[in-house]
Amino acid sequence: MTPLVTAAVLLAAVMHASWNAIAHKITDKLVGFTLILLGGVLIGLVLAPFTAFPAAGAWPYLIASTVLHLGYVVLLMTSFRLGDFGQAYPLARGTAPLIVTLLAALFAHETPDGWAAAGIGLSCAGLTGVALWGLRGRRPNWAAIAAACATGLCIASYTVVDGIGVRASGTAVGYTAWLMVLQGVAIPAYAVHRWRGETVALLRPVAALGLLGAALSVAAYGLVLWAQTRADLAPIAALRESSIIVGAAIGAVFFKERFGVPRIAAAGLLVAGIGLMLHAG
Template sequence: MTPLVTLAVLAAAVTHASWNAIAHHIKDQLLSFTLISGGGTLIGLALLPFVPLPAAEAWPYLLVSAALHIGYMALLMRSFTLGDFGQMYPIARGTAPLVVTALAALFLHEVPDGRQLLGVAVACAGLTGLALWGVRGGDGGPRWPALLAAGATGLSIALYTVVDGVGVRASGTPLGYIAWLMILEGLAIPAYALWTRRTALLPQLRPYAARGLLGAVLSVAAYGLALWAQTKAPLAPVAALRESSIIVGAALGTLLFKERFGAARLAAATVMAVGIGLMLTAG
């Protein structure tokens, strides 16, 4: 990866953790994701006059990705409802590069070398530690619904990462691809919110509008940078470096939400970061 691509992915990691923190901070998750998804759609529409139309070969990937992103948003809302931000975010994001590595090797023939495989194993160890010791209920045992929601979120991230990695390369225009992706994926949650909340929706949204729209801007920037990077480098190292956002997420959980970091979570997050570093330096 070139320094410019590395810088872009690191910027994507910081902006991604930041918009997730904003989403978690708005306690009514449906309102939070209505603003972020709806704001993303507005940004996509604003970009349309200035970007080329993606090539025809990219549209099947765009449609599949939009469906996967809608599922991801629903799972992420569930994860943030069930658990702490500093716990759910690392599990969800830490799962993704492991699955992306396998899928990229299987479908795109981007086969990892020995160091990358070692990185996968080390990151898996950190993820397991975080799952076993980082998410506990009142009885001291793991909160399995929260773990399952975060793990499913990570799987959805991996799936749309691979789909978008192929789609954006076929599109010929990363900006056009992200604009249409934001439009296609961003309507579902606002439509559901309008159907369930009806006339109460607008007054409920108003107090959170500024934060939610800021989250939308950060969300589009984060994924736009990641998509551009996927046109310049193999998927696995891009996914691995992007998930350095788990460190940012853990720090934000402590600073903004007063969540206890704890020695076990620190150790597990550190092991995951080492594994991601090994994947990044492979090749």
């Protein structure tokens, strides 16, 4: 984990939390994700002619990732609809890093050394603390929790699939472009079929906000995919989920959700974990 890779992933984390906040802010989740995914398709189509075409060995991973991303979006929409942003987002993201560590060891033959493992563990403890604080003083919404945790499983799965796929592709930008095109078609197509003649009227009021979310989404994941070609998957996954702290802060500032001292302490654990991962790098 070089300083450049670390900076790229931290920037991606801020962008990721921001586009998720935009998706949560748009009341109709299908409208929000339709705009974000359509914007991703347009960006991918613009980028594709100007970058290398992914190598043949990357395409099975691109197809698998497309399926996993579709499940991720459906589950994320569900968790945002059922729960608070400051609750759903940390749970969805916080369950992923440890699963990525296990899957990366099994499928990418990446076993973190002592410093990296300690950093991943501390980061996960911090992320879990942020997520659990959202349950304080309220009755758990088990449907929302289940949707968020299932979202986390999808995140861990596509993280490893894309980490292997982008390395096989020979082009991080090309892989990103084609992934955006492939994953972004299904839900907008369903939405247009469902809305029919009302599509434009539904999308127009929040089109600018949704397209901003699309740009942030593509940039965030493109940076992560680039980083995965230069460092192990597990530390990147743990570092990327620092977006949880940003998400919790956004929830407190813009959605008037509680932050509190425990979340500040959890953020401290996350920062300590990042420091150990940098030491390992």
